[in-house]
Amino acid sequence: MMWGEFAVEPDAIASSFERFAGLIDRFGVDQGRLISDFATGSWSRAVLEAADASDFGELGMASALERLRELRDARGIVKAGRVYQDLPGGWLANAAAEDARQPFHAVISEAGGSGCVGDCAAINARSDRAPFKVDGFADVPRLAPDIARAAAPLLRFARVVHLVDPHVSFTQGPMRTGDWVRPLAALIRGCQPNSAVTIHLLQRPDKPDTGTFIAAARQHLRPSLTQGATVHLKRWEERVAGQQFHDRAVLTDMGGMTFGNGLDEGPQGSTVHIQRLDATGWARLLTKFNPATSPYQLADDLVL
Structure with missing residues (x-):
């Protein structure tokens, strides 16, 4: 934990x-x-x-x-x-x-x-000894329940949540789509009632059009909404000769954590390395997903 x-x-x-x-x-x-x-x-x-x-x-x-x-x-x-x-x-x-x-x-x-x-x-109360010690990283099974469990202590107190992964998809066929939907749905279910959740992903020319994308997202994620929660989906475009969008993270109004392989499920037996962000890293990563300070161009902001 x-x-x-x-x-x-x-x-x-x-x-x-x-x-x-x-x-x-x-x-x-x-x-x-x-x-x-x-x-x-x-x-x-x-x-x-x-x-x-x-x-x-x-x-x-x-x-x-x-x-x-x-x-x-x-x-x-x-x-x-x-x-x-x-x-x-x-x-x-x-x-x-x-x-x-x-x-x-x-x-x-x-x-x-x-x-x-x-x-x-x-x-x-020493930082290097239990019970005062709290680990700053972990390797957990790359499965929806384990991903959600790792983020639960942070989501428990958060009012604003950002789920960040450039490769999120809801239209890659039933098997691949489920790899995204299950973890995202589990994370959303772990949020407080009335929390504001935003999913950030990368928009490329080969990605589905807006209508297809939002219809699929609503089909798969709406059943997982907690009471009063609002979910936005923000698709970002990389600028020419600009910074690449490669971050995978759960960010909140309190703090955040990064996910090395991403927020999707992986093959049986695989793990994802997660790491708690310090105050500077958390604040810096948040600025990337604020339209006023982002190195990316906001393509659209859709409501689930």
């Missing part, structure tokens, strides 16, 4: 400014660690209250507030339908109860002892 949702005890991360500064910057979508908004009320507010009790000082409090805002705006602090029951025993007891209902990737507390599989004392 390249993304994990972490329950982080407010008192543990804010026990000192040094602890806070050392831990907070190791969370974020680009690092594969998302902080669960799990506390009485707001997690960020609970952290600031703990920081004030730990006497961060005026400059320390201002820095903590700014870093929490940055992480929130980058969607590194996520709401995931968690239930804080306010059980006796404080934050750790409530985290353990919620983990039993729906496991976190890890529970980070001052002394550990949550009883969770991903239990970790804050002082032992």
Whole structure:
């Protein structure tokens, strides 16, 4: 798994400014660690209250507030339908109860002892060791369920999704068309209700005309739409002597991942290498599929 949702005890991360500064910057979508908004009320507010009790000082409090805002705006602090029951025993007891209902990737507390599989004392939260470690790449079977499962932790929190592969086709005959439809349909089904999904592909002279293309796309993909989801299909043309369109990726408003062989299914036994994008790579790839900044020419923008 390249993304994990972490329950982080407010008192543990804010026990000192040094602890806070050392831990907070190791969370974020680009690092594969998302902080669960799990506390009485707001997690960020609970952290600031703990920081004030730990006497961060005026400059320390201002820095903590700014870093929490940055992480929130980058969607590194996520709401995931968690239930804080306010059980006796404080934050750790409530985290353990919620983990039993729906496991976190890890529970980070001052002394550990949550009883969770991903239990970790804050002082032992090392990026190179489980359970704090989150892999940045994986090789998964090139099959629709595995492709969708790899992207699921990212799609779970995203509101805007871009599925990118130059070779997407819905008209190459039943066998080949299914190789595209099954993964794309599985990815779309994994998106949140009311999310905005765009499929980006390359338009060449030998590709089908607009009417044939959109009719086939609607036939194969409309049954997979989640409630309220909108799907656009953008076909791009390469400019003369311009950049080639060869990226294969799942990009969202939070972060992204690349797929070495593409988003289609492959032969039995084959795998696809997937890799989490850092913040710079994610932002750069997004600009390629914005008409205002793209190196390609937008041929058409169709609604499924």
